[in-house]
Amino acid sequence: MARAADGSLDRAENAKLIQHIEQGGISTLLYGGNAIFYHLTLAEYRAALEMISELAADSSLVIPAIGPAYGTMLDQAEILNDFAFPTAMVLPQRDIVTSAGFCTGVRNLTQRLGKPVVLYLKFGGVVTVEDAAALVNDGHISAIKYAVVREDYMRDDYLKALTEKIDPSLILSGLGDQPAITHMRHFGLGGFTTGCGCVFPQLSTDLLKAIQAENWDEAEAIRERFLPLENLRDNLGPITILHRATELAGIAQTGPISPLLSEPAAAIREQIAAALTQIQQSV
Template identity: 25%
Template sequence: MSAVSGETTTSFSDRLRGIHAATIVPMTPDFEIDEPKLAAHLASVATVPGINGLLVNGHAGENFVMSLAEKRRVVELARKHTPKNCLIVSGVNHESSLEAAREAAALDQAGADGLLVFPPNSWALAHADDCVIAHHRRIRDATTLPLMLYAAPVSAGVMAYAPPLLEQLVADRRFVAVKEGSWEVAAYEQNFRLIRKLRPEFVVLGSGDEHLMTSYLVGSTGSQVSLACVVPALVVSLWNAAEANDWERARAVHEKLYPLAAAIYRDAPGGRATVRLKACLKLLGRLSCDAVRPPQPPVTPSEQHALELALRITGQ
């Protein structure tokens, strides 16, 4: 149980409801973490009405190119500079199960409320199901925090868990939620129905930024999305409309959000979301330097133009 506002207690699963922003990590021009800018970014997003928590050290937070000390520092700053009732979930991402377990323990000590276990990038090539189970168990045994699964995009091939493997993962009672990032509506609904059949209380967060409205229509407890670190109020507005079953209003918000989601996440080449997120924040005057760690090159003129147009549609 976790304290909320110092008065009542609410479970981690209950606190996952609604919108949680996946945040970026501002860098200096020489690729060091800009701690004052990071603290400001975390605080500004977390204090937007309707943002119930943050996902730090996620893909948007460049977790695959960050050291353990840096990831720990991100959690410490999130804990220090956000409201006391802000739920802080940290990603755990490492190719080595042993290092991932150490990471989990360190992020627990740094003050995270829960941990999201990302599949190692090498799994996109090939892996045995037993490797996946062993990896998650190593992390599970290194911490007492609530744990979340990550459902990777179907475009990532075998990194996306097939139903029989997902069933095994969900059976572990230490895991209580999934960031469902299949990024494909049919796969999302298949996974949603399977999980709810196995464990009705299991939290499913619809987290494909381009089809949030569809996920909410199928069924969702909320979302952990990086789109919410750029236009948090709009993402909250979409969720509130869906919660109220006001699908006409939800559709109107979706029309504002979709061009930006496509410009950030869908437009070729792939793997450019963090670069584009930072470019958006710079365009909006919330970031002075949009550096992303190599090997990612800076935003291109065509990318920037597309982002400028999409931001105008959102009303920013």
């Protein structure tokens, strides 16, 4: 999400970013953590929804995030009902929820919206497999974005249990391009979300096509091209690194980073620029 120097939403720069992503073959725009959607005020939330709904191509699927606090979800639902977005993404909190309580909240939310939502599973066990399956079976979930970090993505009992209870095609690998091959090849997930695809959308599109064609060597070669930037995101902060990388790549002036996040130091920006150059030379 690009902002002007005064912190306001920058329509012209967001248009550049959206067009760059769409021209790279990506037709689903998910506004969640990387867009820092969870720190928007209610007034900004409406303005952001108006902007992205007007700027995105008619053929693009736009999914805004909602919440994560319950009260925020309900207030944002009233705003979302003024728009035609087919779904929204809900991020469970980790420390002040129970699985059953969260699922009650989702049911209340979808009743207000009149449509199912994307369930974002970022922490193992916050929502139990049984509760997630019940939400899916009862028609409250349009998709699941699965983003639980593992040391070994081949070994994930939570994901395995989810795929045994829920159609794997409804579950998307939600950790960027790095675990996408493992998640789609070995767990049968239906697709993946990308962060670095904001900068290199064609490369991410190529990765998806290679996985779908089961060209595993090609897919692995493409995945490795993302590593210079992905490693920085893993080690130094996925949101702030991507925010500044988008600008350093010359795609759009993304502007200041919203509190409660902070600007990468000058030395880190130099590392981002070097990573971008390395990826560009590999393409």
